[in-house]
Amino acid sequence: MTAKRLFNEAEVRAAIGDIARGIYQRVPPPRSGWAIVGIQRRGVPLAQRLARALEELGAPALPVGSLDITFYRDDMGETALHPVVHETELSFDLSGKILFLVDDVLYTGRTIRSALNELMDFGRPSRIYLVALVDRGHRELPIQADFVGKTVPTQKEERVDIHLTEIDGDDGVWLSPRAVKTA
């Protein structure tokens, strides 16, 4: 019944730092065409933190956008979901950009599929890298992340909850059995 903490505050920060260093070392320059897009909701503050971490490493000021994929989901009409819809804010031209698409948890891959479709409606990035704080497995589509903070083996009925200070008041990653409700 109890939730297990996978990351504490320091570990969340360290994971973002590790991802930033990985990107900085492995993605070839020029860095001027880089841009970061976070998937609503917790991908957005992660994207902002990643931009700051990259800038501290020496990258130029990076444009950061947010993406709400609700209207691009493929399960409308199948599940009784009434999601809270957030706004998509992409104030820069995606065409020709090297995009880092950021999500908190990588799971079935369907969110990423939706996000890619939505991004293509905005423009034609020259390359998209996928970044996730946690990869919990159980993919249903052939999608893999390029940069991951932590890979966590999970059961399908378990849930992974990410807390970020900007939204939740604290930082942390939690694994809990399905019976535990956070909301």
Next chain:
Amino acid sequence: MKDLLGLEALTPAQIEHILDVARPMKSLFTRSIKKVPALRGKTVALLFFEASTRTRSSFELAAKRLSADTLSFAASTSSVTKGESLLDTAKTYEAMKVDFMVIRHAASGAPELVAQAVKARVINAGDGSHEHPTQGLLDIYTILEKKKRLDGLKVVIVGDILHSRVARSNLWGLTKLGAHVTVCGPATLIPAGLPEVFGPKVTVATRLDEALEGADVINVLRLQRERQQGDYFPTVREYTELFGLNTDRLRKAKPDCLVLHPGPMNRGVEISSEVADGPRSMILEQVTNGIAVRMAVLYVFANPEGLPATPPDGKQAAKAVTALKALE
């Protein structure tokens, strides 16, 4: 809830949920690709048994921007002229497996009659003098976008209240969200017992100059001459003299008062051109918002359970995270 028949049946939370979904819909309009795949594969039949240009175009565009397919029907060119009944027409479309029926009809209650007979979702696009819920929602959306709140606002609705479905949907929606509404018009065109039906937030005035004092919003109704089969007022000229909104009258309202009109306008009758084209006029804004609100309605009702009885609250979702922490 399967169908949207009127705002009377909705809770404040349900109204707010639709408006919450309409906001991101509106932000799609500034994209170069204004279409999202949310309702791909769904079919929306637009059954307009009564003339309408803007509402029908608005629903059609709303459906198309959600990637739904639309099917249009105009009573004047259909089997209705051959004597087919409303329910037979509806069941014919049901047999074609449409997901939505958007119905405009001259008879109050027609969409409800259809809603009980078909499995498809029915959206009322205006029925007689009963309700026009999406117009009410888009009016509220427009007010909220500018004023940020409804609670405590003074809204004046002026015109033919008796025959107006727009007035009824506005009255239900506005009072549920906390606004004070003053209805104003010739005494012959104001139904009796409004405060008894809508509660103490609704007052009745027969002098527009007095009603406008301290108003935050004025919703000017169209003088629907086609609906008035009787002598409700002496002449159109006198109506304009007493109830037409012009620049002089507008000065009586608050300086930042918004002017709404559901269209189509009779310029120089219920509203002067100067006001209609003036800086406080929200009339074209209403048209834009109408598409966003109708997209939100189609989207929300496309769910298997339709509009939820207790929709998610965007503001509270952020707060509900402490439980886990306590379990460590």
